[in-house]
Amino acid sequence: NVPMAKAMKEAVDVPVFVTGRIADPSIAEGILADGAADMIGMVRALIADPELPLKAQQGRPDDIRMCIGMDECHYIGHARKPVMCAVNPAAGREAEMEIVPAEIKKTVLVVGAGPAGMEAARAAALRGHHVYLGDREKALGGTVRILAQDPNRRNLADMIVFFQRELRQAKVELLLGDEIEAGVVLEMAPDAVVVATGGRPFVPEF
Numbered sequence: 001n002v003p004m005a006k007a008m009k010e011a012v013d014v015p016v017f018v019t020g021r022i023a024d025p026s027i028a029e030g031i032l033a034d035g036a037a038d039m040i041g042m043v044r045a046l047i048a049d050p051e052l053p054l055k056a057q058q059g060r061p062d063d064i065r066m067c068i069g070m071d072e073c074h075y076i077g078h079a080r081k082p083v084m085c086a087v088n089p090a091a092g093r094e095a096e097m098e099i100v101p102a103e104i105k106k107t108v109l110v111v112g113a114g115p116a117g118m119e120a121a122r123a124a125a126l127r128g129h130h131v132y133l134g135d136r137e138k139a140l141g142g143t144v145r146i147l148a149q150d151p152n153r154r155n156l157a158d159m160i161v162f163f164q165r166e167l168r169q170a171k172v173e174l175l176l177g178d179e180i181e182a183g184v185v186l187e188m189a190p191d192a193v194v195v196a197t198g199g200r201p202f203v204p205e206f
Contacts, residue, residue, distance in 0.1 A: 006036035017041045023048070023067040025056035047073045048087050062165060066158035087159055089119060102127040106191035109134065111180045114142020117196035118163040124194075125170035132188070133167065134175035140164060142198055 005018035019041030022028050028040040045052055048067035055063050070086035083092030090097040106129050110121040113135035121133040139145060141160040148156035167174070178184075185193060 002031055002036050006034075009035070009037060015039060019043070021069060023069075025052065025061055025064070044069065044071075044073055047083060047085050047091050065162050066155070068155050068159055087115075087162075099123055099126045102129060105129055107188075108132070108192045108194065109180070109185065109188055109190040110194040110196060111135075111185075112142065112196035112198060113137070113140045113174075113176065114196060114198055115144055115159060117142070117194070118167065120194045120196055121172045122163065122166050122170055125167070125172045131170070131172045132175055132190070133172050134178070134180040134184075136177070136179040138177040140167075140174075140176070 001018050001020040005016050009016040015038040017039045018031065018037040021044075022031070022040055022042060023045035028042075031037055031040060042052070045067045049055070049065040052064050055061065065087055068087060072084045072086040073091065085091035108121075108124045108129045108131045110117050110124070110131065110133045113121075113133055117133060117135070118140060121131050125131040135142070137145075140163060141148070141157075144156050144159055147153055148160070
């Protein structure tokens, strides 16, 4: 949309907005610096991280939870929430999912370092629990890490980069490269175990 916005800006004397998959503040700044538009419109990017403008203003671009364009935020059917997000589980449920300090600090083991496991570990650690995150693979990301190798979906890696930083800052201990079997759980004796080992694809019988 940017070339069209630039052409329009050259033809009119009113402010011109441009929008459409502009989720990175540095790209937005570049568009403004080039004079292609007067203001940037963001929707999905702010569902993924409502604090994006503040973090950009404060010089904290690495803290931004980037929109990866999965379009989970588009309402589909009556059984779904009006707003959902593939990277921000609190979207549309901010009050319900507010992260508050835990009254009792526990040891939590999260098994599976895909998106769900990483978010569970992050949330538990931010609440003050001592969190271990384990996965049989030697890297974070689960299926997302594999999908991000598709040249057309490289932006999926943004999710993993975000969690790498968040988990490090939250002091989550990583147990990567070994399968977390029942014996390991019994030996660790955590107060709680979160099993996030991935969904199973639904294959129709026909």
